[in-house]
Amino acid sequence: MSVAERVRAYRDSDFAIIARRTLRNLLSERITRFAFGVLLVVLILGVVGPMIAPYPYNEQQTTASGELMRYEPPSLEHPLGTNDRGEDVLSRLLIGARTTLITGLLAGGLMMTVGLSVGMTAGYVGGKTESLLMRLVDFMYGIPFIPFAIVLITFFGAGFYTTIAILGLVLWRFIARVIRSQVLQIKQRPYIMAARASGASTPWIMRKHILPNIANMAGLFFAMGVGLAILEQAGLSFIGVTDPFTPTWGIMIRNANQAGRVADAWWWSFPPGIMIALTVLSLYLLGRGYEGGGDDEVVV
């Protein structure tokens, strides 16, 4: 098959058609268009940010006379000023885009994976398995996240990726709940019965029918999960149990707060705060997607 043909074949595949349709739906509203726009910008920043950063993110800036330039307010040279160590805030913000994004995406992905597996298994298999899994979810809900995350971090160390893993491994609970109820609904649909009656195996049904039908919802919850992960990571950073050498936005706020300069060095704390808020808001708005996207389940 030539490339063109392959592209065309792909374009005509059910998957592509559905994806296009979903995208079109999402883009049809002003709010979600805005959210998309913001996310696109963040994504681009995440990819090229480190390249366009004007200074190395951890280089202490000094004046010509060798004096440390700390707490410099914004200037042409340093559009977002400098921080307590005299590092260029803009550069850190740009690097932070990537690390924050990685945190969000990986943790969100992990949440999705676990939540989806648990939710789907519970929903589809039912019976004892279901009650067992749902009790597990209840149990997870019973855990106060921040303190528990600290506990886990002391188990596994406060590495950048460990934190991501911990976020993902605890926060999947809300996804599991929603997915399960969704699967419970879907599995009652006659088309599932039809497939079963035609001899389709459980894995087949899960893969071909259930998964695609919850894909939209899963995608939206993935978006919310990413947002949640970014928020919670910021919270953990604030407490000071994440790796502070990887400048995520959360770490930037934490550092500003630790230096007690949130308000007076506003150029240091507000940009990451605003970026977090914008990103998370966009993800939420996207996650809300179409009407009544199961908001009521998202109590975390």
Added chain:
Amino acid sequence: MSRLRYFARRTAVTAVLIFLVASALFLFFRLMPGDYTSLLIQQGMDPQQIEALRRKWGLAAPLHVQYVRYIVNLLTADVGQSFRYGEPVWDLVAPRILNSFVLVAPAITATYIIGGLFGAIMGRRRGGYLEKSGIITVSAFHSIPDFFLGIILIAVFSSTLGIFPTSGMLSTPTSIMIQDQPYWRRFLLPEFWKHYALPFATVMLYFMQYPALIMRNSVVEVSDQEFLHYHRLKGLPESTLLRKIIRHASLPVVTLYPISLAASISGLVLIEIVFNWPGIGSLLVSSVLARDFPVIQFVFLVAAVWVILGNFLVDLLYGVLDPRVSVSGSDGE
């Protein structure tokens, strides 16, 4: 199944769940590297003394012995002594829980009432400007990290405008003054409310999203229900209809309320820290850092039980609020 039997069964399940949680917590924390004595070592305590201490605290015994002891103690309502503070965990934790509750309960309640009303308005103005901007607003407040929100409020209202104090529950002299008086006396002081305003506002702004959005969806959904149409056709006046809509739409919001109340205990850790609120969250964090197992175990247990009971309560509440919910059906959901 009769309601009574259902209740008994749910209670049993809940009790088992709590037991499991307690066990899991025990195991988890014992697997953590280090215990409180490590801190003592560093601070210069004699190794022999540490050994004696570990024996005294029962940390030297094999895990299963410790476990049995822990469970037995729990059953006899003995939650142990804090290693770090050497005082009964209960005495340490109880006032903190009370303080947290004083902040959380009214704040979350107000959030649910105000958020719910706001959501109801949004739901009625479906498709309108108010709805769209409302959704964005409540979501936006939930997108700002809560601690950052708190810090901003402090920066604006305390540091810059000087309207509210920056932190704490009462000014120090006042809290000394009223310390021998009953707890509720502080509620009579204007000063308390000044301290209360900012943390309260933070909790409210941050958590407004849930009730508002759920209420909105719920109102939209209920407004489309047949029985409402029927009510209208029966000639009930607009105000009565509205009351009915709110009553029906509140169901999911009301049932979410206990869980939210419980869940926010962990969410509030950061807000408590920012506002220096003497609540349970900050104690928990510092206890985790210090490996003060009896305290951690107990607080986690309290949190878990709170959530579990919250769920339980919701189930019961649902049965009361909605006569359709058959008690046997809701088990395992």
Added chain:
Amino acid sequence: MSDGAPVLELRSLEKHFDTTSGITETIRNRLVGEGPKLVRAVDDLNLTLAENQVQGVIGESGCGKTTLLRTIIGLYDPTGGEMRFHGRPTSEFTKDEWKEFRRHVQIVFQDPFNSLDPKFSVRRTLAEPLEIHGIDYDRTDIEEMLESVGLTPASQYIQQFPNQLSGGEKQRVAIARALITEPDVILADEPASMLDVSTQAEILNLLNELTDEFGVSMVYISHDLSTVSYICDHINVMYLGRIVEKAPTRALLADPKHPYTQALIRSIPIPDPHYDREQATIGGEPGDPIDMPEGCRFKNRCPERMDVCDETPLDVAPDGDGDREVACHLYYDHEERAGAEPKPAASDGGERP
């Protein structure tokens, strides 16, 4: 396939659901000495489906029609009785045979709006059973099948998704999906009842044609006698899990024997203002499949109730007509049968999905 044997034969088929909930109740039942709470959704049911025959099953909501259908397709394990496919008991089936069986028995559902996967295009919907069974196919196979259910030109439909199809078209696709594996039996669960009259006619006509053209047999389930009579050769009237009367369509309509059948037929509105319908005289609600009365299950609503109705009726062939049977004491010759004990209803078992 063994010749001569009916395609599908159900003998005393039973499907009971155990609705006892939880351990506590089970223990209580043990202590009190009660049996488990059973829903006897299908109870002692006999049905024979010959090749190229269309058997209708009608009955009120909740009488067990859907359960019957799901048991036949193997989604539920029968609690008792036997099911034979081409003379072979399904209980002896191996896994592969089950798969083969599922290829030969296909299903069409009532609700066209939900019976197609919204994420599957028409092409994939039709291809799926073929893929499951590892049957080679190409686009033309699918197009041909679409054309034969009246979706022409097929190329226009093949890329569509269910939400782009009308109800009637959806149902046609569902029928095409059922036919594509060249089944011997189609089980249809009121495929037309959710459609508008005009479309309903379309589907009924189509099914009529297809059963002739493809030579498939069909079990057609409905609560609406007028459509059943339109498509079926034979009608089985079901009441609370049992078949209370079976007869060729015309015979049944013209001369219903069982009081329930009579009531059913008399309740059907006739689209003719000049026709003066004799109204049915039964009242009450359909019985509860959990607490079924001893003896005849219809006795509490029956206008012809007799003392003997406390005994379970057996199937008899009134007028000695081998083609029709009715389970009603009115048609017993009680003297002759004296001594013939009614079969005790089997119990035990639970859902074995």
Added chain:
Amino acid sequence: MAEPILEFDDVDIRYRTDGDDVRAVNGASFAIDEGDYFGLVGESGCGKSTIADSIVGGLDDNGEVVSGEIRFKGEQIQDYSESEFNENVRWKEVSVIPQSSMNSLDPVMKLSEQAVEMAKYHTDLSRPAALDRLRELFDVVGLSESRISDYPHQFSGGMQQRAIIAFALFLQPSLIIADEPTTALDVIMQDQIMDYINGLKDDWDVSMLLITHDISLVFENCDSMAVMHGGQIAETGTVDDVFDRPRHPYAILLQNAFPDVRFPDRELAVIDGHPPQLRDEVDFCTFADRCPWAEPACREGAPPATPVAGDDDHLAWCVRAGEMSELAANHLERSTESTSILEGGQ
């Protein structure tokens, strides 16, 4: 015949949407005489419920009667406000048996409370008096009086339907609108419910607008009727007129599409195509695209009301109504040729 209790005169109803408006009802005209049972049939989405809702001001918020007159007992009501409807029309004069009884009763209120509420807003009946009345009506519809303070979910579908009929009678209205009152029910139950509804005619002195897609219910229970298609009335007249001399192609085909248990071998008529979307101005016959006898004139302007056989009470909105008896001859002769198997056997 008595005075019409309800008249529709060239009524257009629209739903505003984000995109194009939905022109749900176009140029609808019909009249229900006092004491008459009037049937309205048509396919799903043709506007039946919209018509019903417009009578009691129950249109969705985005719906509006844009032109024409709706007269109830001679009063124009199409421009009534909510409160005017509440005062003058709803329930005291016109009550409704809604389409889905299962979902129409407030699930968290006892039936007795719902009745008391009704009494509170429309009468000065005391609470005990209201309950007494409800008991009385429960008796009428065949429900046990002891169950008036049950919750709706404790009733089966048929019982809920009957409770709703009781509610409809509560204030002795002069018109009852029954919107698909039996759709979800089994035949036997349907028959019983229709029996009750029919019985009202004698005891209660009401008129009825019976909306259904099942033409046989109309034929059996109504005096006159209208057939609707795609937002337009296709044909009105007495049931006998419409049955014996249908002149709108849709009315003809619809009757033939219905399986009749008496004639299981009859070929069912198939009506190709779907009703139109009604997004644009409806100045054509909405049945034209599906009509085997359509001609260009059908698409040039909304069809005029044509009296059938000079009878002003039997109208067909078809430009070819006059030719229909020839054009559709083979459709019209259908039922006469075979004999009913029901009678045949007896």
Added chain:
Amino acid sequence: SGSGRQETTTEGGGQETGTAADDGELGERVPTLTFQYWSDQGPPTVLFEETISNIQSVASDLGIQIETQPMTTAQGITAVGDDVRDFHVAVNSHGPDPGRLDPNNLLQSYSIDRAGANGEYNPSNYANAEFSELVDQQATIGVPEERRQVVGEAMSIYSEDMPFVPTIERPTTAALNTDMVQPIEAGGAGLSAVNWSALVESGAQTQSGTDTILANLPGEFLTSSFYPTVGDTDSLGLYTQLTHSPLMLYNSDYERVPVLAEDWEVSDDGTEVTFNLRDATFHNGDPVTAGDVKWTYEFLSEQYHAGNYQWTALPEELTVEAVDDSTARFVTPDPAPTLVTAQLPTFGVLPRDPYVEAGIEENPTDFEDPMIGAGPYRISTYNNQENIALEPHDGNPQFQVETPIVMQIYDSVSAVRRAFENGELSIAVTLTPDAGRQIADSMGDTAQIVNGAAFLPFGMMPQMSFAPGMFREFRQALSYAVDRQGLNETYAFGESEEVTYCTFNSQQHPWYDEQYLTEVGEETRNVEAARQALSDAGWGWDDQGRLHYPPGAELEAWPEGETPNPENF
């Protein structure tokens, strides 16, 4: 030197010559180095992170790569105690517990029998038999001069071996609102939550218009476990200096000054210390008698050895004779030199009767504390975990104070600073230097910033049980590579002092004695010297500039999971 000895004891000679780099032969590559630090220490954590960044910025010049491993304190200590070898350098510090004003405690920490995987905390896993012997020796030398000599020798070995790479002194920062409180005079220690001496020495007074001093306290300082059942020594500062006066006390210049005792005399063999008491009264008005002194310290000792009071660390066979009402004699079978330098200055005298009545003897950890001491302040209100109110007590012979104090718990430095700037506090302690700077900026003359230094420096602790920390040259290189001035600048705004001698005591410490110490680095970094130190010892760099060990170097001082054998050192 210590590490030199290690090298000779590990067989496979050759590397001793240290010339490998010249002939281009390289040993194994130095792995990515893991720097562990305590992430839960608040302001110090900021410095730890700063220190790592500081090294990180020259890592490539040294040919090494650095990874960080934040750990909670408990976890980090456990890891050291178990000799878990997943980090190479710990960046942390010794806390300024009052007991550490005598060197004994920290010397003991570095003794060989605490090294290795035995659960005991030897922060660097330092193993030097000679040093350890001296440490043991000094603990029982009764004659102060002799002991000073032995301690000096031990310190000199330690300093030479460099198990600790010091960076800067631990600064203390406090601020006073001079609109509310009169300025105070503070010694080198400044003013901190563990050291209120400046406050009591100056008899701190409010300005007219306010009548109470409002100060902050970090959370761990105010729990219902008060003296004598206090949870850790940190909080003893609060009790000994404010509420429960001991016989003598370290003042804000870390010098011992008499409080309840007029003077004291140590017998020649160091087994007897005799105190002459001054006229003093407890808060309940009773005079402080020798009987109270006897009861207090014998009781504390007893409880410590029974495992109840975690902190007292008094000698086991301590007896106290009440010679007369105003003379108390402390007797131990063996000389107990730390008694007068470490323990007695930290533990206040308790009135016997009220405490016995309160049931302390039957139930030493859970009794209703009458909260009576002889300190300059009396506890008037005590809100568990919230605040404490103190009123002046005029029966203290040393300190005269006039103004009540209320202390309130605050969890974070920013919260303290905000409250202080907002006028909610009149004294803010345990600030960071940065916060002090901010307060100075925002409040100008209305704030007095009190800077001081704790008596212990910050620094790094290379793990000496395995490579590369086991090699002195590596530790030396680390010491050269750290930019002490830069740290002082970024962290302490230049308010601290660079520490260039290897010592765990900083210049403020009463036992600091430069003549025994080795200078191990410079004030600013010297990468050249660092590289030189390494290459001199046979280390080398490959083409990509990555650091390699000397060829054939043994990389473990002792196997993981074991304890070192003193014979080998």
